[in-house]
Amino acid sequence: MVLKQGIDGRTYRVLSIHIEFQLERRLEALGLTRDTRITVLNNRKRGSLIVKFRGTRFALGKRIANHIEIAEVTE
Amino acid sequence: MENEIRIGFIGNPNCGKTTLFNAYTGANLKVANWPGVTVEKKEGQTTYQGQTCRLIDLPGIYSLTSYTMEETVSRECIMSDEVDVIVDVADASCLERNLYLTLQLIELGKPVILALNMMDIVEARGMEIDLHRLPEMLGIPVIPVSAKRKTGLSILLHAAAHHKDPAKQSPFIHHHHGKVSFHPHNHHEEYAMVYEDYIEDKIDAITEILTEKYPSLPNKRWYSIKYLEQDRSVEKQFPLDLEHVIDRSYEADIINQKYNFIEEVIDEVLVNKSQKEAKTDAIDRYLTNRWLGLPIFLAIMALVFFLTFTVGDFLKGYFEIGLDAFSEAIRKCLVSLQTNDMLISLVVDGVIAGVGGILTFLPNIFILFLALAFLEDSGYMSRVAFVMDDIMGRLGLSGRAFIPLLLGFGCSVPAVMASRALEHKKDRLKTILITPFMSCSARLPVYVLFSSMFFGKYAMLVCYSMYLLGILVAVTTAFILSRIDGSRSEQALLIELPEYKSPSAGTIAIYVWEKVKDYLTRAGTVIFAASVIMWAILNFGPSGYVTDISLSFGSCLGRIIVPLFRPVGLGYWQIVVALIAGIAAKEVVVSSCSVLFGIQNITSGHGMAAMTASLASLGFGTANALSLMVFCLLYVPCTATIATIRREVNSRRLTALFVLFQLATAWITSFLVYHISLLF
Numbered sequence: 001m002v003l004k005q006g007i008d009g010r011t012y013r014v015l016s017i018h019i020e021f022q023l024e025r026r027l028e029a030l031g032l033t034r035d036t037r038i039t040v041l042n043n044r045k046r047g048s049l050i051v052k053f054r055g056t057r058f059a060l061g062k063r064i065a066n067h068i069e070i071a072e073v074t075e
Numbered sequence: 076m077e078n079e080i081r082i083g084f085i086g087n088p089n090c091g092k093t094t095l096f097n098a099y100t101g102a103n104l105k106v107a108n109w110p111g112v113t114v115e116k117k118e119g120q121t122t123y124q125g126q127t128c129r130l131i132d133l134p135g136i137y138s139l140t141s142y143t144m145e146e147t148v149s150r151e152c153i154m155s156d157e158v159d160v161i162v163d164v165a166d167a168s169c170l171e172r173n174l175y176l177t178l179q180l181i182e183l184g185k186p187v188i189l190a191l192n193m194m195d196i197v198e199a200r201g202m203e204i205d206l207h208r209l210p211e212m213l214g215i216p217v218i219p220v221s222a223k224r225k226t227g228l229s230i231l232l233h234a235a236a237h238h239k240d241p242a243k244q245s246p247f248i249h250h251h252h253g254k255v256s257f258h259p260h261n262h263h264e265e266y267a268m269v270y271e272d273y274i275e276d277k278i279d280a281i282t283e284i285l286t287e288k289y290p291s292l293p294n295k296r297w298y299s300i301k302y303l304e305q306d307r308s309v310e311k312q313f314p315l316d317l318e319h320v321i322d323r324s325y326e327a328d329i330i331n332q333k334y335n336f337i338e339e340v341i342d343e344v345l346v347n348k349s350q351k352e353a354k355t356d357a358i359d360r361y362l363t364n365r366w367l368g369l370p371i372f373l374a375i376m377a378l379v380f381f382l383t384f385t386v387g388d389f390l391k392g393y394f395e396i397g398l399d400a401f402s403e404a405i406r407k408c409l410v411s412l413q414t415n416d417m418l419i420s421l422v423v424d425g426v427i428a429g430v431g432g433i434l435t436f437l438p439n440i441f442i443l444f445l446a447l448a449f450l451e452d453s454g455y456m457s458r459v460a461f462v463m464d465d466i467m468g469r470l471g472l473s474g475r476a477f478i479p480l481l482l483g484f485g486c487s488v489p490a491v492m493a494s495r496a497l498e499h500k501k502d503r504l505k506t507i508l509i510t511p512f513m514s515c516s517a518r519l520p521v522y523v524l525f526s527s528m529f530f531g532k533y534a535m536l537v538c539y540s541m542y543l544l545g546i547l548v549a550v551t552t553a554f555i556l557s558r559i560d561g562s563r564s565e566q567a568l569l570i571e572l573p574e575y576k577s578p579s580a581g582t583i584a585i586y587v588w589e590k591v592k593d594y595l596t597r598a599g600t601v602i603f604a605a606s607v608i609m610w611a612i613l614n615f616g617p618s619g620y621v622t623d624i625s626l627s628f629g630s631c632l633g634r635i636i637v638p639l640f641r642p643v644g645l646g647y648w649q650i651v652v653a654l655i656a657g658i659a660a661k662e663v664v665v666s667s668c669s670v671l672f673g674i675q676n677i678t679s680g681h682g683m684a685a686m687t688a689s690l691a692s693l694g695f696g697t698a699n700a701l702s703l704m705v706f707c708l709l710y711v712p713c714t715a716t717i718a719t720i721r722r723e724v725n726s727r728r729l730t731a732l733f734v735l736f737q738l739a740t741a742w743i744t745s746f747l748v749y750h751i752s753l754l755f
Contacts, residue, residue, distance in 0.1 A: 059464070061473070064566075
């Protein structure tokens with residue numbers, strides 16, 4: 001599944017990020033890489049969403065969220 | 076030169092770096108709660124115990140890669156000989172993210188000192204940072220400072236002076252949680268950041284190859300890590316055949332392991348973590364709610380304007396009484412000194428009428444900025460970007476573009492500069508073009524004056540509608556442009572949402588004072604000069620000093636241009652002259668009116684009555700007043716804004732095009748408003 005399909009309040013693990021180089025590097029610099037735990041805080045239906053990773057909240061655009069592959073954390 | 080220490084200030088955006096820099100140098104660099112304020116490096120100087128310290132303020136960055144302009148500027152500066160010691164300014168209330176840059180800086184091999192800023196927020200949140208354990212784990216001095224309260228400043232310089240020798244390193248004390256390393260070297264004694272064995276093996280291998288090929292290269296470990304990350308600029312600068320060592324990019328591994336180490340550090344040094352985080356989540360549930368977010372935002376903005384008008388106007392009344400008394404006292408004083416009439420006229424009708432008229436708006440400006448500062452410092456502003464993202468997306472702009480637009484309500488100059496935060500050039504240009512349509516505070520005096528003169532009890536409504544009209548024109552322009560260039564919304568919003576905090580009185584005071592000072596400075600310089608020039612061109616004509624204003628140079632000039640303005644209901648030479656003068660600064664439209672119509676205290680009851688009477692005798696009525704306000708809202712921004720646009724777009728042609736476009740928009744909109752309102 002992709003991040004945009006995440007459900008509010010649940011925590012996921014990042015599997016992969018497929019987005020243009022520049023943007024991917026920016027996300028990485030902010031600490032969003034493979035295996036990062038990411039919590040969805042507010043996933044509004046149409047547009048951007050609020051997530052939290054590495055201790056900070058971020059607003060992410062829909063296109064970014066659609067290109068981040070995630071898996072539910074089962075533990 | 077021997078005694079000089081060069082200290083580079085670096086840190087994440089929003090960490091208070093520029094405030095700290097200002098605390099040392101006394102320079103008044105622009106501080107704004109928005110990334111991209113510092114784009115080029117700035118320098119200042121201070122002395123510490125007889126040593127000259129040259130301080131360099133670098134752009135705020137999250138990492139030391141070289142993918143953005145800011146990162147490249149900072150990285151090149153730090154690596155060059157320009158910097159002896161790095162002061163890494165970190166927001167202590169957001170340590171986890173800030174430490175990532177710290178680890179990268181430490182790896183660079185230059186002496187680093189960590190300045191923990193915003194410790195007061197940490198305390199206020201009930202958290203504590205173990206200031207003994209942190210330096211043990213990082214191997215660098217850690218100094219708590221408060222840029223705002225100016226504490227810890229000399230200790231930080233002291234540390235910088237003593238730590239500039241890279242040979243002197245503090246010992247590391249790490250626990251390894253029982254993990255056994257099978258790597259041949261125990262790097263934990265040398266480096267703060269030690270990677271997992273498979274990475275360390277590769278670093279060793281690359282270092283060996285590097286030593287062979289570039290024996291004189293300093294800090295080979297850093298270069299080796301950069302090769303593993305496949306850093307383009309290093310690969311280009313020092314080409315190396317590493318095919319058998321590097322089979323893929325290890326960048327993600329390296330980032331992950333750095334963050335893992337940071338987690339370890341945070342676990343050990345941060346006490347009482349995330350106690351108040353729940354509060355932010357609870358507030359966000361409402362403020363960023365799918366349905367409530369937008370109405371709440373609109374309500375907040377309405378409240379801001381309501382306060383600006385009601386409280387501001389209340390205070391303004393007292394200012395006017397004071398101005399009246401002052402003006403009269405000066406006139407009496409000058410008359411009793413038997414000063415000549417021309418000088419009395421210059422002082423009373425030119426300077427006091429012009430500058431004084433503007434000063435009476437200070438309360439409105441003060442309240443507006445107080446409210447904006449409150450919203451900014453509390454952390455709400457970045458939520459607005461999230462709330463507006465969908466709507467902005469439909470206009471072909473990113474949610475981030477909303478911040479420059481919002482700042483435009485204050486002043487167009489920082490607003491245009493804030494468009495730097497936009498990544499795409501097209502987005503930036505569009506935002507710069509439409510930002511001046513947002514009604515800045517300088518236009519407020521124009522609305523307040525003309526709406527109170529012509530609209531009585533509906534004055535506030537008319538003022539508010541000017542703001543709405545500005546937004547409407549900006550939005551329509553953006554929409555049409557995005558249709559023309561076919562650009563779809565990027566939907567690539569990426570913005571940090573800081574935790575909510577109760578705004579600090581100090582920060583707000585500094586912010587508001589800066590703006591009030593700006594306003595006063597403008598009143599004392601641009602508006603003063605404009606008032607004197609206006610007085611001069613209105614009191615001198617082809618025949619020398621004239622008492623009849625209609626024989627003056629100003630009148631001649633106005634009459635030439637009048638035909639252009641007749642269709643929009645502004646075909647009066649006085650108004651035309653005031654509008655031209657208003658290009659210097661928009662408030663000048665008001666101060667010019669008082670000079671033009673010879674009214675001293677233009678904002679007071681009798682002043683306005685006198686002005687309404689003289690305007691009415693010219694046939695200037697409600698529709699004309701509305702047209703004038705609309706024209707003031709939309710026409711050429713002030714000279715300072717034009718200069719800023721010119722600097723930001725870096726093209727004279729484009730700047731001229733922008734200005735022409737804004738003039739045309741103003742003319743067309745005023746034309747429509749004038750003729751539609753004539754129908755009623």
